[in-house]
Amino acid sequence: MNEIPVITIDGPAGSGKGTIAKLVAKKLGWHILDSGALYRLTAFAALKKGVSFEDESTLAILARNLDVIFDDGEILLENQKVTTDIRSEECGNAASKVAACGVVRDALLQRQHDFRQAPGLIADGRDMGTVVFTDAPIKIYLTASAEERAKRRLNQLKENGINASLPRLIQEIEERDDRDMNREEAPLKPADDAIVIDSSKMNIEQVVKKVMEAIDK
Ligand code: C5P
Numbered sequence: 001m002n003e004i005p006v007i008t009i010d011g012p013a014g015s016g017k018g019t020i021a022k023l024v025a026k027k028l029g030w031h032i033l034d035s036g037a038l039y040r041l042t043a044f045a046a047l048k049k050g051v052s053f054e055d056e057s058t059l060a061i062l063a064r065n066l067d068v069i070f071d072d073g074e075i076l077l078e079n080q081k082v083t084t085d086i087r088s089e090e091c092g093n094a095a096s097k098v099a100a101c102g103v104v105r106d107a108l109l110q111r112q113h114d115f116r117q118a119p120g121l122i123a124d125g126r127d128m129g130t131v132v133f134t135d136a137p138i139k140i141y142l143t144a145s146a147e148e149r150a151k152r153r154l155n156q157l158k159e160n161g162i163n164a165s166l167p168r169l170i171q172e173i174e175e176r177d178d179r180d181m182n183r184e185e186a187p188l189k190p191a192d193d194a195i196v197i198d199s200s201k202m203n204i205e206q207v208v209k210k211v212m213e214a215i216d217k
Pocket of ligand 1: 096
């Protein structure tokens with residue numbers, strides 16, 4: 001039994017998990033695991049090295065041997081800064097293809113467990129509460145409508161000076177949800193003991209408050 005506490009935050013793309021995880025981790029002074037980044041890094045490395053997404057055994061080798069450093073918000077892959085590169089929609093969609101592959105998931109499991117360090121861990125992903133940290137005392141499942149999530153993404157892109165189409169973003173989000181929720185390996189779903197928060201009509205502060213209330217209880 002691992003004594004180091006973990007709070008899992010799972011949910012679909014664009015539900016705000018990353019933002020909430022960071023804020024809660026900061027409030028508690030705990031570590032953070034952005035598990036999606038590991039799948040994004042695997043997809044990024046595969047695209048760069050020309051490894052096909054069908055070639056599961058080579059993908060698993062890539063995942064197991066990822067030479068990655070998480071350094072105060074920056075992500076270095078083989079000593080190259082890839083923090084922004086892996087955030088693209090293209091990389092997110094590629095990650096969701098790579099993530100459907102069971103051997104890749106197995107290859108990343110130990111690396112995720114290694115993030116469980118004192119005083120505690122906030123783990124953000126799709127299967128944190130259902131597969132990776134099933135013993136977590138607090139499990140959050142954060143969701144929002146596809147339209148709301150696409151709008152948030154559109155605003156984010158606008159802030160970075162990038163134009164995008166809302167209907168196209170909604171379609172991409174729905175496709176990614178479908179792939180993540182209906183795959184055989186670790187499909188996205190709330191753990192049986194998860195607290196489900198629908199943030200469609202909530203702002204960031206309200207969601208953080210709700211999570212902190214769950215922790216205080
Ligand atoms: O959370 P993020 O958008 O960075 O995740 C990218 C993709 O990685 C997701 O769409 C999902 O397919 C996959 N993923 C996963 N399990 C996790 C985290 C992410 O399958 N724990």
